[in-house]
Amino acid sequence: MAEIDDQRLHEIEARMHRDDPRFAHALGAGKPCRPSEYRHTRAWLLLAVALVVLGTGTALAHGLLIAAGLVLAGVAGELFDPERAVRRHRNRPPRS
Template identity: 60%
Template sequence: MPQSEDQRLVDLEARLEREDPRFTRAMRSGRPARPREYRRTGAWWALALGVAVLGSGIALAQGLLIAAGLVLVGMAAQLVDPDPSRLGRQRQRRG
């Protein structure tokens, strides 16, 4: 038995509420916010911290700081970089 369109919309709304409550609250108030997958502020701060640790490690000639900085920069770059599979799908749709 097929679901009604209203039931599908209610299910979609409930799933979105569980996945990203901040986004759904913003949509209800009429002031949209970025969805979770587009929020990268924390990743940029982590990248800045990693570069600072790496730079201070180089300046102080401390191998442990250099290694920690490289690890932080690598982790943050992974968070800042968008999902490659999603990028591939967008390019396929355009072409």
């Protein structure tokens, strides 16, 4: 391989390790796991809890439970976004 190709491969490897170190380590060990974009276990659990809370609030006609269920559903929806880590680090306020 040409030196330019080796350099590109090393850049790709470094970027992959920086973006998702768990996936990069597992791939290097020969036991690949799902990339972080496809790991949504916490989001699904939170969405299930949100739906239970929302359903309970609707059945009991309790406004606070309905509001809590809607907020939890919104948080769960935000966890499904694959670009949330990029946006979180993009516009940080300066530290004092």
